[in-house]
Amino acid sequence: MTDEQSWGRVVALHSRVEQELAKALQRKHGLGLSEYRALSHLTVAEGGCLRMQDLAGAIGLNQSSVSRMVARLEEAGLTVRDLCENDRRGVYSLITEDGRERQAKAEPTYQDTLRGALDKAAADPELAEAVAAMRHA
Numbered sequence: 001m002t003d004e005q006s007w008g009r010v011v012a013l014h015s016r017v018e019q020e021l022a023k024a025l026q027r028k029h030g031l032g033l034s035e036y037r038a039l040s041h042l043t044v045a046e047g048g049c050l051r052m053q054d055l056a057g058a059i060g061l062n063q064s065s066v067s068r069m070v071a072r073l074e075e076a077g078l079t080v081r082d083l084c085e086n087d088r089r090g091v092y093s094l095i096t097e098d099g100r101e102r103q104a105k106a107e108p109t110y111q112d113t114l115r116g117a118l119d120k121a122a123a124d125p126e127l128a129e130a131v132a133a134m135r136h137a
Contacts, residue, residue, distance in 0.1 A: 006130075009126060009127055009129070009130045010130050012126070012127060012130075013121055013127050013130045013131065013134075016117065016121055016127075017114065017117040017118065017121065018033065020113055020116070020117040021033050021110060021113050021114060021117065024109050024110075024113040025106055025109060025110065025113075028106070028109050029102065029105060029106040029109060030076075031102065031106055032069070032072075034059055034061060034065075034069050035069060035072065035073055035078075036103065036106055036110060037058075037059045038055055038058075038059055038066075038069060038070070038073065038079075038093070039073070039078060039079075039095060039099050039100075039102065039103035039106075040103055040107070041055060041058045041059065042055070042079065042093060042094070042095035042099065042103075043095060043099075043100055043103050043104075045095075047094075048094055048095040048100075049082065049092040049093060049094040049095070050092060050093055051090045051091070051092055052066060052067065052070065052090065052091050052092065052093060053090065055070070055093055070093050073093070073099065076098075077096060077098045077099075078095065078096055078098055078099035078102055079093050079094060079095055079096060079099050080093075080094050080096060081093060081094070082094045118131055118134075118135070
C-alpha cells in the first residue's frame with residue numbers, strides 16, 4: 001500500500017469518527033465537537049484558563065474560528081473572557097462552573113461514541129488496519 005493510500009484511510013477514519021462524535025455531542029449535550037474539546041482543555045488547564053491563541057492551537061482552529069467558538073461558549077455561560085492574573089498580555093478563556101459541569105456530563109458520551117465508532121471502523125476491511133495501528137501506537 002502506498003503512503004497516499006494509507007493516508008487516505010486515515011483521513012476516512014478521522015472523518016467518520018469526527019462525524020459520529022459531533023452528532024452525539026450535539027444531540028445529547030448541545031455542544032459542538034470543538035466546543036467540547038475546548039471545555040476539555042480548559043478543564044485540565046492550570047487555573048481553568050488558556051490564552052486564546054493556545055486554545056486555538058490545542059483544538060486546531062484558527063484565531064477567528066476560536067473567537068467565534070468562545071463567544072458561543074460565553075453566551076451559554078460555559079466560559080468567560082478574562083485577563084489571567086499571572087499574564088496580562090493576552091486575552092484568556094476561563095471555564096465557569098457550568099462549563100465544568102457540561103464537560104463532565106458530555107465526557108462519557110464522547111468516550112462511548114469514540115469507542116463505538118472505532119469498533120465499527122475496525123470491522124471495515126478498508127479501515128481495520130488504520131484502527132489497529134492507532135490503538136496499538
